[in-house]
Amino acid sequence: MLRSLQSARCALCTQVFQRCLPLVRHKRYFTVQDASAALRPFYFVVHPDLFGQHPTERAVNENSLKLLNEYLAVHPSLGKTEPKEMVFYIRSQDSSGPGLKQVKICLTTSNLRDTVMAILSTCGLSNSHVPESSGIMYGTNRPIEWHHTYYTATGKKNPHSRKAEKAVALTLRSWLQLNIQRSRQHEESVRYIQDDIARLLDRLRRELCLKDIRFDSVWGFHHFRGCLKSFDRLYRDHPDFLKFVLKDRTLVFSNSTGVSRLGEIVLSSEDVPQTWFTLLRSVGAYEAVLHRLPTMEAKLSSLLNGIQVVRREKTHCSVMAEEYELLLNKLLNSLRRCQDHVTSTFQDQDLSGLQLVVEGEASPLMLSSLGQFLIPASVPGSLVVDCIKEHRAKAQQILVDIQGFLKEEEQSRLEAMDALGVSDMKKDESVTPAQMISCCKRLVEEHWRLGVSLADSRLRVSHYYSVMQDGQICIPWDWIGDDD
Template sequence: MLKVSLTGARWIAHNKLIQHVQVTVRHLNVQETAAALRPFYFVVHPDLFGKYPRERSVNEESLKRLHEYITCLQRSGSAHPTVLQFFFRPQQLPTEKPALQSVNISLASRDVRDTVKTVLSSFHLPLDYLSSVPHKPSPASGQPDRPIDWHPSYYAATGKQDPRARPSSTVDISLRSWLLKNIEKSHSFLESVQSTKEDIDRLCSALQVSIGLSDIRWESVWGFSHFRGCVKSFYRLYTEHPERVGGILKGRSLVFSNSTGVSVHGDIVLSSEDVPTYWMTLLMSVRSYEAVLERLPLMEEKLSQLLNNIQIVRRKRKHHLVMAEEYELLLNKLLNSLRRCQDAAKTKLFNNDLSHLQLVVEGESGPLALCPTGQFLVPASIPGSILIDYIAKHKQEADKIIRDMESCLRQEQEVVTFCQAELELSALSKDESVTPQQMVDCCQKLVDEAWLLGVSLKGLCLRVSHFYSVMQDGEICIPWDWKSSSLD
């Protein structure tokens, strides 16, 4: 593969081209697609078919092909039509235990949203989240921003709705009306996973006491049943090798996720998709990662010095774990780039102390940005001259955001604590994309209008997001800007 070094204006033009291509071909981004398909994964995941090896194998292969199909659509806007077969367990009746059933899904759409809708509809799964994600038409620069006037034959051939024949309308749902329809579903799901949660708590407590683990966490999009399976498998591994496993993990944090390794924070990460034998291989090599973990603060300190003592922060993101070896490579790449640009740093940053600002090395590639919390998000592949110029231009804006954010974060913590106690919620959280100010506004409104909701939220788990949904574990998601309830 030919590798081209892009610098200066060429690098900016390259990124603009990439962003343009992504905007024009992606109707749902990767995160939105994963969130929309989450209920589907809970139905067909291969781990649910341990006693049925053939059906498990079919679902594994079909999931792989579905992922490839969606990836092709997101990258190029086209994919070869295909038919996928999935096995699933139909809803059990009180007096019988039905056999597995299969569904064949024909995929021929060139649109990610339509593909996801087809998959969910094939299993009669709710489309609440998919409907809540707005369409994002983004015409190329210089082109008129107007809808395309398709010929009626287009709608006849594709089966899509002609907006001229039936104007679309958006139903503005109030929180009260949505809760009245879905609160019982949440209670039912909560009750169904209660025994699973109790098993997890019992096993985790036993492991923490026996090994001396500081923490056991679940950082995966899969539900509690998968977490319980992982903890049970690990518990068996520990009982077979108590001295070896215990000696390695004492005082450490254990995380079950979608990858295996040692995280940048020193946590031991085990993939829920790996077998215990592979876990043991990692555990035996944990000591070798200590040298890497010791080098990271030294590299961060050097990077900070090259940028006038700016703080280098390791951002924690849910379901996104950065491994120590990967982070070391990212730091090294950025350091090498900045070492060649010290004249530019002296010219544009002068001798100004930037220790009040924060920088996050965010992956190999991606946009250079100032995030809503005031941190500079920096891809390791960016030329040092562009990074220095960006910091010089946005340092005052970043400083103002950080100062404003400090008071907002304190207010958010106070309001969340009060709201959880006032509504007697068992848990109250938010999506990473919800800003502190949005969380404050939502919680204050919940407390003020709790008497209008028409239902009690006592004992429920509530997550502030951008859509309405009831998760498989009973957690309720509501948009932060929910419509005020009405008694009508």
């Protein structure tokens, strides 16, 4: 009787163990694909296309998205993720508040799901759609809460602590001291990739007789090397054809595929080589379009008393030749219908000292910081005339001053490079010449107080602090000094 009872107990334990075993062994990891899907609501509210009337904020979001994409792309390969801070602009949900709200997102965790949750939470977005994950699952999602002595012993931050942290102003000196070594480590870890890129660029330029090869995408240098290697294989398969098509051309790896309005051959970093080859076979068909563009621009100029029509390319946004032709044609038709208004407004006044840029239909009608009139193709011609009339004097003054500003900006940049000993110094598109000049002058005046050597570093003036995956150092143009 006792023996049969023991056998029954063993059988029961075996059944329970077998039923629980799948739960114990089942794993559900939060992947980069999960992160991309979970962040769709976030991408919707910060997408640059939603900020057509706010070019500065649009550029900030473009640069921050590039940083975030790079961060997420390499996240699985990092054993420990270093903190990163980035700035985004979102539209305020409060109708009584300002139209746009600045949001600072600080990525401090090495857990990919926690990173996504933090981004959504910071922007006030729901996170109920984010799938669960925590490695091994035991049939429950209850988080582990460690005793406070664990955090004391390990030096880790207690996420459940309710103690308010005192906000401390982050100075350039303190941030550099904390991050310069990380920048050096990143530079060293990717040096072989950068050398590989330089080698491929040099050989392809030389063998294909290219004017230039440029990478102008939101993705990082890993993707650039991948593009170059894929293109190199395509070149080896069709050497004579590519030499014929690309001679004296500029090749750009960007976010779209086509021939730009500047005549540059643009290949999307997300397309396969076969798609690239299909475009390259049809490059000759674009010559007629490129030939028509100057004639259409001259006609547009004549409709506005000789105003200069210039082409402006934005970072990560190449306007294709056929698209630009459609935009020009739409604006030409609009202005032809209001020539009486042009004549009565400007009469025979010469407007050749002004500059006009034809933009996409979602762009704002405005005067840019460079003194150029940005004209969306969909706007009525009468509004174009009124805008030019209203801001004409200001535009002329900016164009007179801008050359001096750009010259002073370049001089300030070179002086800052010399004082800091950096190998390269650039700025984000959203940083104005006046902001760049102010930043560079302060760097020259206070370089001796930084407390670290920036020799041979690469510096980028932006709106936030960050260390890029290739070691490039981003600093805000209005950085805080120790005496500020």
